Amino acid sequence: MSEFTKTLCPYCGVGCGLEVSPPAQHNKATNRDSQGNPIWRVRGDKAHPSSQGMVCVKGATIAESLDKNRLHYPMVRDSLDQEFRRVSWDEAFNIITQRIQTIRFTQGPEALCMYGSGQFQTEDYYIAQKLMKGCLGSNNFDANSRLCMSSAVSGYIQSFGADGPPCCYEDLELTDCAFLIGTNTAECHPIVFNRLAKYHKKNRKVKMIVVDPRRTPTAEVADLHLAIRPGTDIDLLNGIAHLLMRWNYIDTIFMDDCTSNFPAYAEVIRHYPPEVVARQCGISIEDLETAARYWGESERVLSLWSMGVNQSSEGTAKVRTIINLHLMTGQIGKPGAGPFSLTGQPNAMGGREAGGLAHLLPGYRVVKNPQHRAEVEELWGLKPGQISPNPGLTAWDMITGLENSAVELLWIAATNPAVSMPDLERTKKALLRSPFTIYQDAYYPTETSAYAHVLLPAAQWGEKTGVMTNSERVVTLCQAFRQPPREAKADWEIFAEVGRRLGFKREFTFANSAEVYAEFVKLTKNRPCDMTGLSHAQLQSEGPTQWPHPEESRGSRGAGEAGGEASANRSGKRLYTNLRFHTSDGRARFGAYYSKGLAEPPNPDYPxxxxxxxxxxxxxxxxxxxxxxxxxxxxxxxxxxxxxxxxxxxxxxxxxxxxxxxxxxxxxxxxxxxxxxxxxxxxxxxxxxxxxxxxxxxxxxxxxxxxxxxxxxxxxxxxxxxxxx
Ligand code: SF4
CATH class of the missing domain: 2.40.40.20 (Barwin-like endoglucanases)
Structure with missing residues (x-):
């Protein structure tokens, strides 16, 4: 048996495969961290289809973080000015369940909130949804993914009728033109960038355009860097569309067969001639024309984006405006082409699949859709109407909910909002007002632990077995290779135990995370993210597998090796190779948006x-x-x-x-x-x-x-x- 355990890097959405071996087999006195703990050895997994053995400095050094400043025991205090005191799990669970019951029956389930994380494994996400949205009847589960890629989710849903990046990393090495906007890929998604930069260097005809107000390491290697003014992305994208139209680079056959709403979009882009756009964006007309020419003359165009696009008061409009360029030029559903959002976190995609945002339900369903709610209620064995039809509180809504006393209990897990939320002074004041905050994390202290009444020690990477999905829809089993320290437990186990103690014994009978995953995939049947062909055992024996992977694809790694782009989206590496979308008429929708600019533009006082x-x-x-x-x-x-x-x-x-x-x-x-x-x-x-x-x-x-x-x-x-x- 190999000394190496296969797992996944728990940092960014690239999702690089790792192999880990125990410290005792290779280390002597030197191989220890600064606190004297032996360090596990980590190397890239050459067999992982997404990363092929590559890792960046974060993945290479991850094992050094395993033993430092860990939270080992449940701790509680009555008020924030008191010291924490150590308690047993039994006592901590009793305190939590009593509080939940009291709030549920006095203020109602809407006063309960959970704020989770793209660091969760899919099993953690799933059990949290079942507890909050199913058993407790509160859709107030949101994740830090709201701050990261929720604009990509809404953009895909509005344009294609379903979430899910339609591309794969192989497209990086098949494209003729890579259009990177709002992404410093070299620093934030280094292994994706390595693949693209190597290919670009070898193939001088391949063009790389980078749109970013900074000359980042990503922009350094581009053929064209467009340093636009912050907030002018839609001006630029509409300006490129204007020129593509003027120069007749559009694919009318694709548009006629596969899209809708083009006239409304054409009316918008008419107002974005190059003189106006160049002035607005702060770039030259020549550079704008070069960008449009690169796009128009390329057979295959791949766009990539991340937080520079998503973290915006017009984030969805920006995402749809990128997608528009692909739709008007037929640049989707073929090798080397498509609109590809890069997720920030290791399992932001798994969170989307499991329904881990306040408006979602498992299996790419939405809470507003009565049929979706009924399907989930049936699969969970709940009475009809148990799931609320109202989307829950989002990340920022939870802060305002604390301000106006609508939130009575906030359960934060695997995230650090006392640093990552906007307007921190206001955020911290709101956290101070929280009547009851549970903070569940692997580490202590963090900035957020100062605001907690209860601390719950969580197992982390390497200490629990579960599944994560990366940006290209590749699902990897992350296997445990060591025990959680002292009394730490997997997040899903903590949620499930609270569920059982609240009386939902039948709903949380899982003996292990493989059983949790087996139940979860049933909810994906016949959904765009169908994973009914996946299980922990299958992922362990066959390796990382891309979805969609329905039952009938069992025995293959699906998109990873079989099918290719010639097959329809059931087994193809890319979604929408059959050019039918998930909208009601099967057509992708153009979104028509004028630029609004920044929510807070500079002025003489704040220049x-x-x-x-x-x-x-x-x-x-x-x-x-x-x-x-x-x-x-x-x-x-x-x-x-x-x-x-x-x-x-x-x-x-x-x-x-x-x-x-x-x-x-x-x-x-x-x-x-x-x-x-x-x-x-x-x-x-x-x-x-x-x-x-x-x-x-x-x-x-x-x-x-x-x-x-x-x-x-x-x-x-x-x-x-x-x-x-
Ligand atoms: Fe980890 Fe991302 Fe670096 Fe890969 S690129 S090793 S997933 S941080």
Missing amino acids: FVLTNGRLYGHWHTQTRTGRIEKICKMHPEPFIEIHPRDAAKLNIVDNQYIEVRSRRGKAKFPAKVTKAIAPGTVFVPMHWGSLWADNAEANALTHPESCPDSLQPELKACAVQLIPI
Whole structure:
């Protein structure tokens, strides 16, 4: 038997396969972390179809985070000014269930909320949905994925009738033109970028366009970098469409056969001639024309995007406007082409499949649809009408719900909202008001643990077996290779035990996570994300498998090896190869949008646009990576990027501290004077919470204005003033 256990990197949505072996077999005294714990050995899994053995620094060093600052025991306190006291699981469960019962029967189930995470395995997500939406009758389950990719979800649903990125990573090496917008792929999705950059380097005819206000490492290797003004994405996309139309690069046969609503869109793009668009975006007409020509002349165009598009008050409109370009040129459903959203978290996709947002139900269903609710109620054995028809509270709604006392119990798991939510001062004040907060996490302390009444120790990566789905719909079994420390338990086990103690014994009889997964896949039958051919045993013996993978595909790795793009979307690597969509008439819908710009544009009082993002080594709020020496050396401190022209106007020099003020809060950072950022815009990394630096929280500055469709906040941009210190 191999000494290596196969699993998946638990950081980003690329979903790289890893192999892990125990420390005792290879280490001597040197192979220990700074706290003296032996370090497990990690290497890339060459057999994993998505990553083929590659890993970035985060994946390579993940094992170093396993034993540091772990939460080992349940702890409770009556109020936030008290110290925590250790309790047994039995006592913790009793406290939680009594509180839930009281609230349920006095204020109603809508006063209960759970805020989960793209770090969950699918089994954790699924059991949380069954508990909250099924048994308790509250749709108030949302995940930090709301802050990450919910605009991609709503964009896909509105354009195609169903969620699900239609592309696969193989398209990276089959395209003629890669159009990257709002994504610093080189730092945030490094292995996807490696594949694309290698292919681009080898094939000089292949074009790469990068749209980003910063000259990022991604933009460095592009053939064309469009450093547009923040908030002008729709202007640019409509401007490219205008030129594609003018130069007759459109695919009328595809549009006639497969799409609807083109006339409304054509009317919109008429108003985006190159002179207007170039001025609005702050780019040259020549560059705009080059972008349109690259797109129009390429046989296969692949667009990639992530948070720069999704985290916007017009996020859904941006996603649909990207999709429009594919629809008008027939660039979908064939190798090397399609609109491809890159998910931020390792299992954001699994969360979507399991219904892990406030408006969703398992199997790509939505709570507003009576038939969907009835199907889930039947499969869960609930009485008709048990699932509420109203979408629940989203991430930000939970904060406002605490403010107006609509929320009586907030259960936070595997996420750190005291750093990652917008408008942090307001967020923290709201968390202080919470009558009862349960915080379930692998680590302690985090910034959020300060706001908890109950702490529950969770098992993490390597300590529980479960499934995750990456950005290209490849499902991987992440196998446990060690025991959880002390009293930590898998998230799904904690939810299930609470369910049983609340009286739902029949609903939570699972002996292990394989049984949970087996029940979950039944809910995907005949749905766009059909996974009825998958099980833990199948994934273990046959390896990572792409969905759709219905029962009849058992015995193959489905899209991973069989079918190819010639077969219909049941077994093809790409969705929509048969060019029928999930809308009622089978046609993809054009979305017609005029640009609205930023929710908070700059003005004379707040003259700069602040944008933010990730760095290559760190992950989100540093709960893991802040404890890894190599990564901390790579990125020792936060900073603010400012263009030399702006720095000169304000008499700012390199490394000088700048106080950054928005209408909501302030922070301070040492200056990095660089031409990588456009004049008028400044950039800060989003990783530093109060545990890691004083007053360097990017979200102290951001605002919660959200996209009306996806309800995703515009974390990417706000107006600020700069004061040299
Ligand atoms: Fe992990 Fe993402 Fe790096 Fe792959 S690219 S090793 S999934 S962080």
